[in-house]
Amino acid sequence: MTLFRFTTFARAVAGAALLAAAPVASFADTLAPGSTVDAVFKQMGVPVTGHFKTFSATLQFDPAHPEKSQARIDVDTNSFDLGEASFNTNARGKDWLDTAAHPKATFVSTSIKSAGPGTFTVAGKLTIRGKTVDTTTTVKFQQNGKQQVFDGTLPINRLTYGVGQGDWADTSVVAADVQLRFHLVTAGK
Template identity: 50%
Template sequence: MKRSLITLALTAALLAPALAQVDVAKSSVPQGFPSVIVAISKQMGVPVEGKFKRFTAQISFDPAKPAEGKASVDIDIASFDLGADDFNRETVKPEWFNAAKFPKATFVTSAIKPAGAGKFEATGKLTIKGITRDVVAPVSFRAEGGQQVFEGVLPIKRLAFNIGEGAWKDTSTVADDVQIRFRIVTARK
């Protein structure tokens, strides 16, 4: 069960970068802003959540000109936190994230288009564990005072990125589906 929880958390952590990068606004994410990337999966039917403690995002975004927007997110894989040191040590191993060989997960947008009032679709490349996949992340945007807030959920399949190798490929213990939830807050420039 411990291994299943770790697998679920690792999968979620790797997917989080894609969501964070999707819509970043003309700035980088400053320290102290309430930004978060969380990965949620199920282990034996029970939701498991882990978060990445260290990531950087570079965003150039104007809601009036979304097609000109760009974003890139780099996530420090070793910063994935499941809330327990034993689990955290497991997730960096080769079966899961293989942080020694693949220390970063990245997301880089190729297009951002409107999808309704305050809603956008960020298309880009998500790279986890050396595997790159095309993804589309739905993102909501709002301006709050001097800040820009980007939020969304990006569903991914952990096995598409070889997260959970060997015995962990069995999805009856750790589900293949992972949701990457993100909230990126930037200072408006």
């Protein structure tokens, strides 16, 4: 039971970080169906994936002038889903995401720069469990008609954000490394 609690929390944290790292489109403040934010981590050496079901974004992205672009992404930590109700409850608890005290994880970009054709480096401040840390990730960009698509992975250390308290601070069961993976599609206009 304890192992499952840790897994749920780690997934939630990873998902929040992942969403926070993505840039978005200037013409659309909403995300289309199919946008995802996942947290991937290892529990006892086995990859585990959790999904954040609820997140919102205030986006302004111009691929011709990325330096003028901005992104703010808010993730509802209560929406973290490991596929099993008891795991989800544990992940929301005080040892993991502590959603009662910290119902949102947030990413606010501080700079967006071109890193080659269709690739951008996004720096910003990621807040999870009330702890704000500077982060950077690489984002792949595609224009699909009126929609813009952003894909990337933001690696974080869960312990930096206080995810996994008490016995869960031991990384022998749940690894400290979490990959926040995102696929964001703007609704377009």
